[in-house]
Amino acid sequence: xxxxxxxxxxxxxxxxxxCGCAVHGPASDRPKAGVELVDAGDTVRVLLDxxxxxxxxxxxxxxxxxxxxxxxxGQHMTRRWPQxxxxxxxxxxxxxxxxxxxxxxxNGVDLWSESDKAxxxxxxxxxxxxxxxxxxxxxxxxxxxxKDGRLLGHDERTYRFHRPRGSxxxxxxxxxxxxxxGDLTLGDTKEGTFAIRVAESMRVKQPKNQPGAGHLVNAQGxxxxxxxxxxxxWADYSGPVQGKVSGIAILDAPTNPRHPTWWHARDYGLxxxxxxxxxxxxxxxxxxxxxxxxxxxxxxxxxxxxxxxGDAKAADxxxxxxxxxxxxxxxxxxx
Numbered sequence: 001x002x003x004x005x006x007x008x009x010x011x012x013x014x015x016x017x018x019c020g021c022a023v024h025g026p027a028s029d030r031p032k033a034g035v036e037l038v039d040a041g042d043t044v045r046v047l048l049d050x051x052x053x054x055x056x057x058x059x060x061x062x063x064x065x066x067x068x069x070x071x072x073x074g075q076h077m078t079r080r081w082p083q084x085x086x087x088x089x090x091x092x093x094x095x096x097x098x099x100x101x102x103x104x105x106x107n108g109v110d111l112w113s114e115s116d117k118a119x120x121x122x123x124x125x126x127x128x129x130x131x132x133x134x135x136x137x138x139x140x141x142x143x144x145x146x147k148d149g150r151l152l153g154h155d156e157r158t159y160r161f162h163r164p165r166g167s168x169x170x171x172x173x174x175x176x177x178x179x180x181x182g183d184l185t186l187g188d189t190k191e192g193t194f195a196i197r198v199a200e201s202m203r204v205k206q207p208k209n210q211p212g213a214g215h216l217v218n219a220q221g222x223x224x225x226x227x228x229x230x231x232x233x234w235a236d237y238s239g240p241v242q243g244k245v246s247g248i249a250i251l252d253a254p255t256n257p258r259h260p261t262w263w264h265a266r267d268y269g270l271x272x273x274x275x276x277x278x279x280x281x282x283x284x285x286x287x288x289x290x291x292x293x294x295x296x297x298x299x300x301x302x303x304x305x306x307x308x309x310g311d312a313k314a315a316d317x318x319x320x321x322x323x324x325x326x327x328x329x330x331x332x333x334x335x
Contacts, residue, residue, distance in 0.1 A: 035136030035161050037129055044129065044138060046161050053161065053169060054099075056138060057083075062114045063121035064142060066159070067098035069196075071307050072167040075242045079197045079269060089200050090207055096197035096270060099305075101157065101175055103276065105187025109146045112191040119146045127156065136161040151181040153293075168315070169307040176300045179293040186299075188289030190229075190264050190280035194303055195272035196248060202239030204267035214239025216265055217312050219321065225267040229281035233260045234321045236312035237271045245310055249317045253302035253328045257291065273303060302328060 036047040042059035045052070051074065058064045069077045078098040080086030095114045102121055104112035109119045121142050128139035138159045144152040160172040173194065177184070200206075202214040204224045216224050218232035227235060233254075238247030250273055252261040258275040262282075265271050274281075278289030293299050304324045308315035 032131075034131065034133040035163055036131045037136050037138060037161075046136060046138075048161070048164055048169065056140075056159070057097075058123035058140070061097075062095065062118070063097070063100055063102050063111070064123050064140065064157075065097040065100040066171075069099055069248075069307060071241065071246050072164065072169065072309070073242070073244070075199075075244075075246070077199055077202075077241065077246060077248055077307055079200055086200065090268075092268070093197070093270070096195070099196050101155075101173070101194050103186055103193045104189045104191025105185075105276075106144055106152050107183075107185055108187065109144075109152060110191070111144060112189075112193075117147055119144065119152070121145075121155075124154070128158070134163045153184045154178050154180050167309045171305045172302070173305065174300065174302045176298050177293060178298045179295050182295045184293040184295075184297075186276050186291045186293070188276055188279045188287050190274060190277035192264065192276060193272060193274045194250070194301070195264075195270065196237075196250070196305070198237050198239070198248060198269045198271055199241055200269065201241055202237060202246075203269045204239075212239065212267075215311065216267065216271070218263065219260075219318065227263055227265055228267075229262060229264075229277075231260045231262050233325075234317060235263050235265055235271070235273075236315075236317050237265070237269075238311040245314075247308050247311055247315060247317075249304075249306040249308065249312065249315065249320065251304040251306070251317075251321050251324045253304070254325050255328050255332045256301050256303075257299060275301075 033049055038045040043055040043057050046054045054066045054069050067083050071077050081089045081091055082094045102111045104110050111119045124141045124143055127141055128137055130137045141156050143154045155175050155177050157175040162170040203212040204214045206212040216227050216237050218227045218235045222230055234251045236247050236249040252259055261273045261275045264274040276289045278284050279286045
C-alpha cells in the first residue's frame with residue numbers, strides 16, 4: 001500500500017509536468033532529465049524525463065515483471081489486473097503480469113502459469129542499476145526453481161530504458177539463460193515466453209467474443225487472430241487507449257536462435273514471442289520445438305519493445321525493425 005501511495009504521488013507529479021503545471025520546490029527536488037532508476041523498496045521505479053514510466057517488481061512474486069507500462073500521455077498500455085483492479089477488466093489468466101519472461105516447460109517444470117504445481121523465477125540480485133541521460137540500465141540475476149525448490153538453472157536479464165524519442169518509449173530486453181544445474185531443455189509448448197498482456201481496450205476481441213477495436217499485425221501483414229502461431233520478424237498490437245490509438249511493437253532480434261520467432265499472440269490481449277512451441281504452432285511431432293542447452297552452456301535472446309502512438313503503419317514499425325536489425329547485427333560483429 002505504501003509503495004502504491006508513493007507511485008500515485010509520482011504519477012501526479014508526472015501528470016503535472018505533462019500538462020505544463022508548475023512543480024514547486026528546490027531545484028534538487030525537481031525531476032531530472034533523462035532516465036532515472038529509483039529504489040522504492042520492493043520495486044525499482046523508472047522515470048523518463050521525470051515522468052513515471054514503469055516499475056520492476058521483484059519481491060514476493062512468481063516471477064519478476066514490469067508494471068505498469070505508461071505511454072507518453074501517462075495512460076496504461078497493459079492490463080492492470082492482477083496487480084490491481086482496472087475498470088471493466090477480465091480476470092482471466094492471472095499469470096499474465098503486464099510484461100514478463102517465463103516458459104511453460106523447463107526440464108518438464110511449468111514456469112509460465114501460477115498453478116499449484118508451477119515453479120518460480122526468483123530474483124537473486126541486481127548486477128547493474130544505472131540512471132543515465134539517454135539510457136537507464138537495470139540488470140538482474142534470477143534463479144529458475146521447481147515447486148520443491150530444486151534449481152533448474154538461472155538467467156541474467158538486462159532492461160535498457162531509452163529516453164523518449166518524440167512520443168515513442170523504448171525498452172531493449174536481453175536474457176541469457178544458463179544451464180547452471182545440469183542439462184536444460186526448453187520444451188515444446190505454446191505456453192511462453194517473452195510476453196505482454198495489452199490494455200483491455202486494445203483487444204481484437206472483447207469478452208464473450210464481441211468484436212473489439214484493436215488490431216494485431218505482423219511483418220508479413222497477417223492480421224489479428226490469423227497471426228497466432230506464425231513466424232515473423234516483428235508483431236504489433238494497437239488499439240484505442242483513452243480515446244487515442246496507441247500500439248506496442250515487439251521486435252525479434254535477427255541474432256536470436258530460431259529467428260524469425262513464432263508468435264503466441266491472441267485476440268484477447270496476450271502478446272508473446274515464443275521460439276519453442278513448434279508442435280502447437282505447426283502441428284509437427286511433439287518435441288519438435290525442444291531446445292537443449294548442455295550443462296554449463298548458455299543461450300541469449302534479445303527483443304526491442306516500442307510503445308508508440310497510432311498503429312503499426314503510422315509508427316513505421318517496419319522501419320524501426322530495420323534500424324534494430326542493423327544495430328544488433330553490428331553489435332554481434334563487434335563493430
